[in-house]
Amino acid sequence: MQKLRSGKKLTSEEMNYLRVKNPQLYAQAARVQAMRENLKKQLENCRSKEEVEKVYGNSVSMVGKDDPMKEAIVAAYDDVMKEFKKILDETVKSGKQTISGKDAFYLYDTFGFPIELTVEMAKEENVEADEAGFEQAMEEQKQKARENQNFSAKLTVDNDLFKELDASVTSTFAGYDALTTESEIKVIATEDKLVDKLTQGQEGTVIVPVTTFYATMGGQKGDKGQIKTENGVFAVTDTVKLPGGRIGHIGSVVSGSIMAGEKASMEVDAASHANTCRNHSATHLLQAALQEVLGDQVHQQGSYQDSERTRFDFSYGQAVTKEELAKVEQIVNEKIAADLQVTTQIMSVEEAKKTGAMALFGEKYGDEVRVVSMGDFSKELCGGTHVAHTGDIRAFKILAESGVAAGVRRIEAITGDHVIAYYAQLDKELAEIAALLKTTPAGITEKIEHLQKQVKELQGENESLKSKAAKEALGDVMDQVKEVSGVKLLATSVENVDMNGLRDLGDQLKEKIGEGVVVLASEKDGKVNLIAMATDAAMQKGAHAGNLIKGIAALVGGGGGGRPNMAQAGGKNPAGIGAAIAEAEKVLAGQIR
Template identity: 45%
Template sequence: MEQLGLNEVRERFLRFFEGKEHLVLPSFSLVPKSDKSLLLINAGMAPLKPYFTGQEVPPKKRVTTCQKCIRTPDIERVGITARHGTFFEMLGNFSFGDYFKEEAISWAWEFITEDLKLPVDKLWVTIYQDDDEAFDIWHDKIGVPAERIVRMGKEDNFWEIGVGPCGPCSEIYFDRGPDKGCGKEDCAIGCDCDRFVEFWNLVFTQFNKDEEGNYTRLSHPNIDTGMGLERIAAIMQGVDSLFEVDTIRKIMEGVSDIARVQYGQNKKTDISLRVITDHIRGTIFMISDGILPSNEGRGYVLRRLLRRAARHGKLLGIDRPFLSQIADIAIRESHKAYPELKEKRDYILKVIEMEEERFDQTIDQGLSILQTFIEDMDKNNIHQLDGERAFRLYDTYGFPLDLTKEILAEHNMDVDESSFKKEMEIQRERARSARHETNYMGTEDNLYDVIDTDISTAFKGYDVLETKSKVINIIKDNELCEKAEKDDNVILLLDKTPFYGESGGQVGDKGIIKGDNGKIVVEDTQKIYGNRIIHKGKVVEGTISTCEEVTAKVDKNLRMAATRNHTCTHLLHKALREVLGNHVEQSGSFVAPDKLRFDFSHFAPLSDEELAKVEKIVNEKILESMDVETIETSFDDAKHMGATALFGEKYGDIVRVVKIDDFSIELCGGTHLKNTAQAGVFKILGESGVAAGIRRIEAITGMNAYMHMVRLDDILKEMTVELKTSTQDLPKRIDMLIGQIKDKQREIDMLRSKLAINSLDDILKHKKEVNGISYIAVKLDEQDMDGLRKMADVLRDKLGSGIVVLASTQGSKVFFVAAATKDVVKQGIHAGNLIREVAKVAGGGGGGRPDMAQAGGKDPSKVDKALEYVEKILATQLA
């Protein structure tokens, strides 16, 4: 048995099946396409679901892949064992109605025994208990002894999810030897010990299960196999876990070097080394597929992995940001198989750096909040932190439970872990319910399933805006029909169309479809599975029937407006790279007739100067009247030309390149101008942040930009008339008026302060006592925070001994101030802690020193109630 590296095993597998006439497809993105059942791709067959269900025609009936996958249900166990991981690569060979059991079994055996040269006497297989066909192939054709073919029940060796296609499976095991086992006499296949390792699962999809539980044979059965790359590499290298496989071990060694610890010497540090190693592998692939850290969905998964890795770095004693350094090693080990990692290296590392810095900030906040909890518990003689608070620290601030427990233990306290786990389960349930329940393989039942998969639409809209077309299908009320009548809402499928179907960020065309007997107003056009374009609209005249010839005509003005915006997104992309740097990558876009929206990677808001430079470059390129050329070529040739591809996009063998002179060249299937001058003018409306490391620019072009400038000019004229000045002098006039308003406001504030100070004696009459401590808690009218502080200082002096709490409102804002004399501070009064609790009643927060503090609130209606709470808080502080 050869000692093969992980990268070599992957290459050998793909080349082997390529030799068996399989099409080698690159790994699909971790972000599922049109599959709401999955948050992330978690199996080799998952991206191929449309081919298995018949929604799409596969590029070939035989396919092989190495698919990157993420699984997170057991994330808490990652690191604790040497088996569990969130990221893995799945090797697979697939047949869509072509070959079946005999070929699948024969080729699997040929690969592992002749190519990988695994010892035959170490191999075992399992089959479904009733699958005599599989037994005969394994025993009679392959020659596996009957005693090494284990029949297992439906739970282990029959693949099905609800109703739909399903079938038996056969698994291949490797016997690592008795020394790796549990030592029990009955140790065999199925034992939980480490002796028998299942590494390849062959699924024979040969039945269809109906609602009544009946199984009928499929006329075209499928093959779906999956072999864990890390698992087979561990077998080839004779190591005990995936973390000791060559490429993965190098990542872990990088962590060890930084932390100055050795793997295998300490159980606790081993856990942290495994967590960091696994999580960093997953994060580099997630970011390369366009996922960014966030608080929901797959972005939350990424954030959780990164923060869990960063936290384990701290447990190892690493006191500086280090994850990007480890990520660089992971990229180096995998970029030959996944070139996008090298292409996006700088971007990936920057995202990781930013998230690790953000975690450092939030964990410090967590420490501060935990300290407050400890102080409250100590004063109230409580020794256990409730699970809700512990979970809030974990969920909001990324504060790990074990660190919370460790800090609490120093104060002879602990955590209510049972209620913490309940909160964790509630969150998991929310995540589960957010995903859609679906049928076979996660595909949704939808009205497009009624369309014959052999039908496709020829798109003619790059060259013409009107075609003579034939109506292939009419869908009304989710069903196929022969005819549609006036006022019917319908979906039409034509044999050819000039209408652009929504894709690549560009919205679908609108227009008219007209026949001899009727007319449809098309309100939207969309692309669906199988290279089909559907037209959504309403019959406004007469009737439309299947098989009749119609005229399909796009609304020229709307198409042209959208086209201007689309071409300008390309100019904008290049301009941003020139002004900000080559790290800028498009991460999303929206192109409609009225505006464009462009999302891109950048790590800070753009300054006014940067925005002005970008806008100027785009307009310069418009005025240079640059030719816009579209070229159809192979993907590899397009890359050699320097064409930019988008995050997460999958491109076919033939791609469309949009080249704007020598300025911009991108892969794009959208509609574009012939010359940049057709855009007219480009105007940026705004720039904002939409996610960590992602900025957004909104802009307009053509007549929309012109009308925008007309509206601004009208506003300017109104202002000059209203303010009785000229356009040139308008800024000076506004500055003067603002200055006058500020002066008047200062006068008003001074008068209010004087009036308030004159009423000090009245305020002092509100003095009360609690446990011998004097206090005043009153509400003043229309005072800002500065005015309240001055009043509190004066009242504190007048009071002599005690604490003053003042509140005021201005509109929807609430202000609180507390000031305590030194003697009552010594007795346990803390103005900062008091004002924080007071402000909570009014929906706010704050704090400060023991002798002076301030806070804000959001609910003016709760101010009186908040002030009533002062007595109770003081009593608690003095207890």
């Protein structure tokens, strides 16, 4: 397998396939996967490109000469460096000089690149990295993990409370075809004990023998609604699975009281349930559409549906393009418009596999399973609730696509009335934007293009004025040109000029001196900007702008570097500008051969 030889990560399903079909290849794949994780951990301690090369070099030296692992390690190193180079090139191509925090976090999350390593390697290419943005992306990832953890925690009651119950106390779900049923309250529990009664305002968990409330499972959020008795109303805010085949209805008494042994009417919130069904059925269509557009390598890695939205995680090694997302969304809406019948069949697992029904890898299934089909387009093993026809979904809109882990992408989407509300909000915002621009919604694009043209012209004028001001601030400095071991050096400072302005000045002064080295420093907004430039003739004699900058940047409390012909640095100590300018002559003298 080319993927294995190149050191790429295999999905769980691919590994499981190899385990059964080719144990020898599986063993090799397991070694490659372990190697990837080991290298990732080692990279987290690297702070320079040299240290990265050392990590991979040591790994190569530890395997035998003809060991296929050697090829995988080399390929893994190439992938890491290509990805960094790709991000670097795209950053520079877009006119930016800073790698975004999102990209820096991607390098860390995928390959183990610590932010310090990204900063150091970026500096060597005269580019910075957004450390604050990296920390923000890190926090967002942690928050996602916390939200997922909190979600599980909210749906958990103290299972130990129910261990003493008789094994005959179980619950049967009767909600596939009905939202209401008559039952009886068998068990009531508060947060820490079993009780016989709950009164108004008290929270608790209720267990009944027959319920139409779907319990959270397989990514589908549990139903909410009401349990009504002769003496009170219990508002169900969530429904969860409990050990021993029981279903727990979590909520509080909103009027009167409820008691164990009372007859109870189970009433699921119809609107909320219908919206959840729309989102769940749309997720089945989404997975089938993704496989059609992106290929069979797409496999479900997790999902979540409630009455507001659907979230679908799937295996895929790169970001889905806008064009691909648009095609996926189009296919789903076409299947909704086709009003496909949604059917359910109960069969054995083996029979289900023969029909081609998709199963969630790693999921444990009983002897019999439910197979949910949507026309001939989608067929999955699923225990959740669904619409009767795909037309009931009404509409589908993808809101976001993002990466949540290495090789795992996430799509978030809405259906039904939420799509209508989404576009209504867009219309409102477009009308507000049009009003601000003094045009109509249809004329917004033209108006913005006109404004962008004006801004570009004004920016050009501003840069021209800044360049003129910088020249005037610098004055005539040609009398400051020195000769260092046969190489001309112009090292001076100018006030209140940014890095772009210094580069322009440097280019002009380089032309004036003909051949040699130019070093400029400026204080702006309490910070120091430094640049160094060397002509071809000066470089032939040993001058190196990058090393020169490294040699003087510390004097202004900063660091930097760059190419032999041009380099820049920033600093925090303006008081050191004079010393840095003086030191430039010494550093250059040490370079000249």
